[in-house]
Amino acid sequence: MFSKACQYAIRATLHIAATTATDERVGVTAIAKATGSPEAFTAKVLQKLVKAGLIGSMKGPGGGFTLTEARAKKVKISAIVDAIDGDSVYTGCALGLSKCSSEKPCPIHDRFKSIRDDLSDLLERTSVHDLSIGLGEGIRAHVLKG
Numbered sequence: 001m002f003s004k005a006c007q008y009a010i011r012a013t014l015h016i017a018a019t020t021a022t023d024e025r026v027g028v029t030a031i032a033k034a035t036g037s038p039e040a041f042t043a044k045v046l047q048k049l050v051k052a053g054l055i056g057s058m059k060g061p062g063g064g065f066t067l068t069e070a071r072a073k074k075v076k077i078s079a080i081v082d083a084i085d086g087d088s089v090y091t092g093c094a095l096g097l098s099k100c101s102s103e104k105p106c107p108i109h110d111r112f113k114s115i116r117d118d119l120s121d122l123l124e125r126t127s128v129h130d131l132s133i134g135l136g137e138g139i140r141a142h143v144l145k146g
Contacts (some may be wrong), residue, residue, distance in 0.1 A: 016066065052083035054080060056140075
């Protein structure tokens with residue numbers, strides 16, 4: 001449902017939140033390794049998250065990315081999805097048809113609309129902090145690696 005970039009962005013944000021809860025910074029190499037994402041691709045995803053104001057960054061020696069616990073409680077998963085994938089997850093056709101709409105629905109448009117609405121509600125109500133709490137240590141490594 002989410003693009004690969006969006007999946008990496010969510011996993012990277014969770015890793016940053018877990019690693020930097022004490023105001024430390026984590027570098028792109030460590031994030032890429034933890035999420036199983038190519039480093040250059042990770043850097044591009046992280047740039048989008050910084051530009052959207054979802055994570056912090058600092059350049060230079062001792063630099064890296066941060067997401068304090070207080071900020072992680074405010075950042076909703078929907079904001080990450082929006083920063084990376086836009087609203088296509090909420091508006092796109094389940095069958096990938098470009099002309100699908102309420103006026104010209106595909107065969108599953110109405111049923112899929114309720115699923116999209118539920119997904120939107122879930123992502124709007126779930127913070128990075130909520131998601132990270134739900135991940136146990138054993139599960140966290142598996143989730144972050146995909």
